[in-house]
Amino acid sequence: MPKKRQALVEFEDVLGACNAVNYAADNQIYIAGHPAFVNYSTSQKISRPGDSDDSRSVNSVLLFTILNPIYSITTDVLYTICNPCGPVQRIVIFRKNGVQAMVEYPLFDSVQSAQRAKASLNGADIYSGCCTLKIEYAKPTRLNVFKNDQDTWDYTNPNLSGQGDPGSNPNKRQRQPPLLGDHPAEYGGPHGGYHSHYHDEGYGPPPPHYEGRRMGPPVGGHRRGPSRYGPQYGHPPPPPPPPEYGPHAESPVLMVYGLDQSKMNCDRVFNVFCLYGNVEKVKFMKSKPGAAMVEMADGYAVDRAITHLNNNFMFGQKLKVCVSKQPAIMPGQSYGLEDGSSSYKDFSESRNNRFSTPEQAAKNRIQHPSNVLHFFNAPLEVTEENFFEICDELGVKRPSSVKVFSGKSERSSSGLLEWESKSDALETLGFLNHYQMKNPNGPYPYTLKLCFSTAQHAS
Secondary structure, X not given: OHHHOOOOOOOOOHHHHHHHHHHHHHOOEEEOOEEEOOOOOOOOOOOOOOXXXXXXXXXXXXXXXXXOOOOOOOHHHHHHHHHHHOOOOEEEEEOOOOEEEEEEOOOOOOOHHHHHHHHHHOOEEEEOOEEEEEEEEOOOOOOOOOOOOOOEEEOOOOOOOOOOOOOOOHHHHHHOOOOOOOOOHHHOOOOOHHHOOOHHHOOOOOOOOOOOOOOOOOOOOOEOOOOOOOXXXXXXXXXXXXXXXXXXXXXXXXXXXXXXXXXXXXXXHHHHHHHHOOEEEEEEOOOOOOEEEEEEOOHHHHHHHHHHHOOOEEOOXXXXXXXXXXXXXXXXXXXXXXXXXXXXXXXXXXXXXXXXXXXXXXXXXXXXXXXXXXXXXXXXXXXXXXXXXXXHHHOOOOOOEEEEOOOOOOOOEEEEEEOOOHHHHHHHHHHHOXXXXXXXOOOOOEEOEEEEOOOOOOO
């Protein structure tokens, strides 16, 4: 309820609400940097606009929303975690705005399998610290599947023609136990793939992605919340298929709406989106002011960008990030933006792309925007005043707090920059990321690099 500056939060049971109110009574809660107050509501449930009261009635079809899907989500993955709760009939995955799926169980068991799956899997992580499941009862009572592939599968008809792996069928999967591990093998590495930190910058083991206290591990021994997901449901699912199996999204191109064209250009769009995957091209659309197309290197990057950037605010405007129908960005005829730069730019050869090799990709930490930025590759003697001067030069807000880590590297410095709000940090990221800082000891400048931090404060 934005006009009232209030929000309703519905828990699964009264105990959850009691715990929240009791905790807030003894601890100050901050939301977007502002103190918040928690109390009971007179409402018994949150009703969605346009939904009838029976919209969430028990059904044999479940609606899965996968939050923070930084790894591949396919029918194989969902089958592996859902089938132990009951025989899965059909799965349909759709990726229009983020990653969602519907999973159908048989009607003959009086929807007990669906109820068991919802109770066991809701709130769990498929992989450690990511791919979190939010599960509701769906409205359809039956799913229509026309081919068996990575996005749709009918397990009652294993011979249904499609482009999926011809050797994949439910019988084979039932005999093949899932692999161990907190992440798919293809994202592996000595520090846990995409959740690795910049260890040479003094960071320890990666904390959980979501804010708040972690209550336990995810699926297969690693989950949040009260432990209802017992060992009988197995280990995390096997790694995704090899690269030729296809990316997440239907197109590697994103549509981005809500950009302030008086402040944003191709380089600044790149500076934001490069945190979630390699950026190939950026093109502003003359026919749609405030809109741009961003071509990513693969569908996984598209999913990550949508999950983390959609609905965030920059310069007072809400960003809308979704998959484009276009398979690629065609250069076409460019025009001059308000700052005089070109409306089109190719970044495919940019050295600032951070996912060009498995080793590079493993160093990136995928985080939601926050009010704290982690900086690295700055001059050794960088000071708080240096950042104030640069922000003034660029016309963005100064950080409210600056912390420089000491003695982490002999070649460059790193640290934290804190702003009062998430949107301030996101706006500064677009301007300050990859800024060329003067080198007092040589002719070549330092290319400052930024990413979002899990730290709550820079102090």
